[in-house]
Amino acid sequence: MTSLTVTNLCKSFGALKVTDDVSLSVEPGELHAIIGPNGAGKTTLISQLSGQLHCDSGSVAIGDRDISRLTMPERVKLGLARSFQITSVLPGFTALENVALAVQAREGSSFRFFGKVADEARLNEAAMTALSEAGLDRRAHVLARSLSHGEHRRLELAIALATQPKILLLDEPLAGVGGGDAEGFVANLQKLKGRFTIVLIEHDMDAVFALADRVSVLVYGSIIATGTPEAVRNDPEVRAAYLGEEEELV
Amino acid sequence: MTYMTASATHPDRPVLSGRVKAALVLFILFALMPPLASALNDPFYVLIGTRILAYAIAAMALDLILGYGAMVSFGHAAYLGFGAYAVAILQSYGVNDLILQILFAVAISAIFAVVTGAISLRTRGVYFIMITLAFGQMAFFFFISFSAYGGDDGVALAQRSTVLGMDLLGTDYGLYYVSLALLIALFALCHRIVGSRFGRVLTGIRENPTRIEAIGFSPFRYQLIAFVISGCITAIAGVVLANQAQFVSPAFMSWHKSGELIVMVVLGGVGNLAGPIAGAVAALLLEEWLDALSEHWKLYFGIFLVLMVLFSPHGITGLLKKMGIVRGQQ
Ligand SMILES: Nc1ncnc2c1ncn2[C@@H]1O[C@H](COP(=O)(O)OP(=O)(O)O)[C@@H](O)[C@H]1O
Ligand SMILES: [Mg+2]
Numbered sequence: 001m002t003s004l005t006v007t008n009l010c011k012s013f014g015a016l017k018v019t020d021d022v023s024l025s026v027e028p029g030e031l032h033a034i035i036g037p038n039g040a041g042k043t044t045l046i047s048q049l050s051g052q053l054h055c056d057s058g059s060v061a062i063g064d065r066d067i068s069r070l071t072m073p074e075r076v077k078l079g080l081a082r083s084f085q086i087t088s089v090l091p092g093f094t095a096l097e098n099v100a101l102a103v104q105a106r107e108g109s110s111f112r113f114f115g116k117v118a119d120e121a122r123l124n125e126a127a128m129t130a131l132s133e134a135g136l137d138r139r140a141h142v143l144a145r146s147l148s149h150g151e152h153r154r155l156e157l158a159i160a161l162a163t164q165p166k167i168l169l170l171d172e173p174l175a176g177v178g179g180g181d182a183e184g185f186v187a188n189l190q191k192l193k194g195r196f197t198i199v200l201i202e203h204d205m206d207a208v209f210a211l212a213d214r215v216s217v218l219v220y221g222s223i224i225a226t227g228t229p230e231a232v233r234n235d236p237e238v239r240a241a242y243l244g245e246e247e248e249l250v
Numbered sequence: 251m252t253y254m255t256a257s258a259t260h261p262d263r264p265v266l267s268g269r270v271k272a273a274l275v276l277f278i279l280f281a282l283m284p285p286l287a288s289a290l291n292d293p294f295y296v297l298i299g300t301r302i303l304a305y306a307i308a309a310m311a312l313d314l315i316l317g318y319g320a321m322v323s324f325g326h327a328a329y330l331g332f333g334a335y336a337v338a339i340l341q342s343y344g345v346n347d348l349i350l351q352i353l354f355a356v357a358i359s360a361i362f363a364v365v366t367g368a369i370s371l372r373t374r375g376v377y378f379i380m381i382t383l384a385f386g387q388m389a390f391f392f393f394i395s396f397s398a399y400g401g402d403d404g405v406a407l408a409q410r411s412t413v414l415g416m417d418l419l420g421t422d423y424g425l426y427y428v429s430l431a432l433l434i435a436l437f438a439l440c441h442r443i444v445g446s447r448f449g450r451v452l453t454g455i456r457e458n459p460t461r462i463e464a465i466g467f468s469p470f471r472y473q474l475i476a477f478v479i480s481g482c483i484t485a486i487a488g489v490v491l492a493n494q495a496q497f498v499s500p501a502f503m504s505w506h507k508s509g510e511l512i513v514m515v516v517l518g519g520v521g522n523l524a525g526p527i528a529g530a531v532a533a534l535l536l537e538e539w540l541d542a543l544s545e546h547w548k549l550y551f552g553i554f555l556v557l558m559v560l561f562s563p564h565g566i567t568g569l570l571k572k573m574g575i576v577r578g579q580q
Binding site: 050052071072073076077081082084088089090091092093097100101102104105106108109110111112113114115116117118120159162163 | 442443445446447448449450451453454457458460461462463464465466467468472475
């Protein structure tokens with residue numbers, strides 16, 4: 001477990017400031033939720049943390065190490081894993097193969113040209129563990145393209161877990177997951193809490209207030225409030241920003 | 251966790267067995283062809299058959315990057331040329347051994363593939379096609395001006411290669427069966443590669459490069475290695491081709507040939523290794539029989555297929571699947 005520190009991060013798309021001087025420090029083992037209306041720049045922030053996008057200025061650090069200039073694969077090797085809001089898996093692979101490849105990425109060489117990878121017990125067992133943690137073990141042998149939406153969300157989580165991260169960046173893992181399914185998923189996330197440093201972007205406020213140690217509110221690219229769920233819930237600025245849009249928050 | 255065994259078989263995907271079965275059927279047909287041809291009193295087919303085997307090797311090698319790596323190389327005929335010229339060049343120095351010629355061909359091809367692949371892989375899609383085409387043409391024009399070996403007229407070979415001093419390729423039948431043995435061995439090699447750790451990364455890059463980076467792989471090096479392996483195997487096809495024709499010329503490496511290789515792969519079905527072998531058979535038999543039509547008809551057909559691969563990879567594969575030509579994976 002490691003801390004994640006974001007300092008004065010900025011990013012613009014043309015004239016649009018999508019990340020506006022964001023600073024954030026996530027403690028080791030903390031589950032830090034980021035909430036905010038659609039288009040606030042949450043996904044763009046995650047993409048800069050994971051290295052998929054490069055920031056215009058500012059820095060990102062894991063522990064003491066500045067990772068701002070590293071590529072996405074390099075950051076993964078240091079223990080930073082992300083899941084995608086819009087499912088991004090290998091559709092022609094089974095769920096197990098998707099996850100086993102993430103295990104393979106993390107341990108050992110991938111420059112092996114002859115052994116049959118499908119028979120590698122070590123990869124498959126580690127992959128099954130990650131699938132169980134995400135609650136998808138029963139569907140291990142189904143092609144990813146044949147999985148349901150809810151199962152895709154779980155596969156996203158399982159793949160991220162399989163890279164053996166220290167820090168998990170979860171971009172709306174519950175997006176589009178309905179009712180009872182969401183409850184089960186929150187229970188899965190609850191079990192992960194404390195084992196990893198987690199940045200959780202989520203729209204489901206019940207989930208956020210059930211899971212988060214602290215919450216940051218992102219509006220128009222800036223963080224307008226950070227604190228315990230209770231404090232954020234009662235913050236007048238947050239109430240103003242959300243008023244009319246998501247009244248169930250207040 | 252308990253209900254699965256560690257060796258994971260995939261219930262809804264009889265992947266490997268299908269590919270291997272299709273290949274075995276093809277190999278058996280190939281093995282039976284010469285006795286049939288001589289029974290029909292048409293031994294000429296044995297030489298045509300050898301040509302088909304050479305192109306089958308090349309098409310399979312191209313499938314390794316096109317089908318599994320989503321890299322559409324439009325310059326692969328260059329490697330056929332390197333293989334063929336490796337035979338001519340070594341022969342002019344009195345080296346006739348097939349194995350040495352193959353090693354030489356593979357060495358040249360590896361160097362060319364590393365350099366041109368590293369540059370080409372900085373581009374994507376149409377640009378990748380264009381730049382591999384450009385490199386292929388560079389090699390083509392190099393051999394056009396290579397006057398020591400006949401320039402654009404090419405050069406006839408005094409004899410066929412020997413294997414460890416044995417004249418195995420002396421008869422057309424010997425050449426045919428050695429070529430078939432090479433095809434089978436190289437299929438086995440490609441099959442192993444595709445099913446390996448490396449193969450899984452390569453296939454993953456084709457499926458979704460962003461995801462592959464997000465789990466910690468840098469696609470470039472895997473793609474480059476696959477590109478080099480593919481080029482080297484194609485060069486072996488060139489060595490066979492030189493022995494079959496007993497003649498070597500830059501025509502082996504013209505861009506038409508690169509296009510034909512793509513046609514064979516796409517015709518047979520991308521991404522299953524056995525399909526392109528069948529594609530080579532189909533394309534070359536078509537060429538034998540429809541020679542009059544071929545030149546223009548093929549060019550436009552080729553462009554059409556390239557566009558299909560680019561813009562609708564599942565479209566053409568799906569089409570072939572519906573027609574029952576390709577088995578149902580990927
Ligand atoms: N690649 C891009 N180019 C231009 N604008 C973008 C790009 N990605 C996102 N945006 C814009 O940036 C804003 C923030 O997007 P995003 O980070 O996806 O928000 P959120 O995840 O909070 O809903 C939106 O207005 C979106 O249209
Ligand atoms: Mg988003």
